[in-house]
Amino acid sequence: MIVVATADFEVYHGVVTELRDRGAAFTTIEPGDEWPEETDVAVIAAGEAVEIPDGVDLVQADPERPRRAVEAAIAALRGESGRTIVGIDPGERPGVAVVHGEMVVAAFQVPAADAAEVVHREVxxxxxxxxxxxxxxRLVGSRLVDDLSDVPVELVDETGTTPYLGSGARGMGDVLAAVNIARLEGEEITSRDVEPTAGELQRIKDRSREVSDTNRAIDAELARDVAEGTYTIEEALAEHRGDAESEGSEESDGGDDGDSAD
Structure with a gap:
């Protein structure tokens, strides 16, 4: 059993809330109280001086990161010591799954521009x-590889990783695929050079038209910038509007600059 024993209210509140959210069995005691005989894992505040019984796994919780402490406590309770693996199913809104040992400890679906930040935080x-x-x-995946240059990255054949989604499971496919990707070994890579195809550029232009307030698509040059990660579609649209407004202003200011006759 997990036992929370801390005088730090912030740690206590955060850890207990996370344990309840996870449906984990636990109890709490005051530091110095007698430990329950069934104690397997003790959770205390980082730096806190609490005497722990022999044979009990110790987890020290950072008040800013109670979820990490709970994940560590549950892993210790299950006797797991596997590495942390993050699986990503790339796309416009990538599915991200964090696996520790045999357990999926966190899952996300975020805009592509935010995926690397989520991964860095989790590892x-x-x-x-x-x-x-x-x-x-490919384009999203190659940008992620570049953005995660400080973390070991493997490229995985994702064929068959998206499961059949039954009734009520709509929208879960990318996250479940990320879990399956996390469980497959891939080829370690440090970069992935991808030249966008004409079809991929056209899809970016079509997507820009869909999100544009004026039903206007960005041009091919800006579409390539989006494909290469220089701009998001929203930023490319803003750049496109700025260029159009600038051209319109130049046209309105044009005309006969010659001297008028007296």
Missing amino acids: EDAADPVVRIGDGA
């Missing part, structure tokens, strides 16, 4: 993390 304290990225959605 920050991990001793030996690896990120596994599906080989689909």
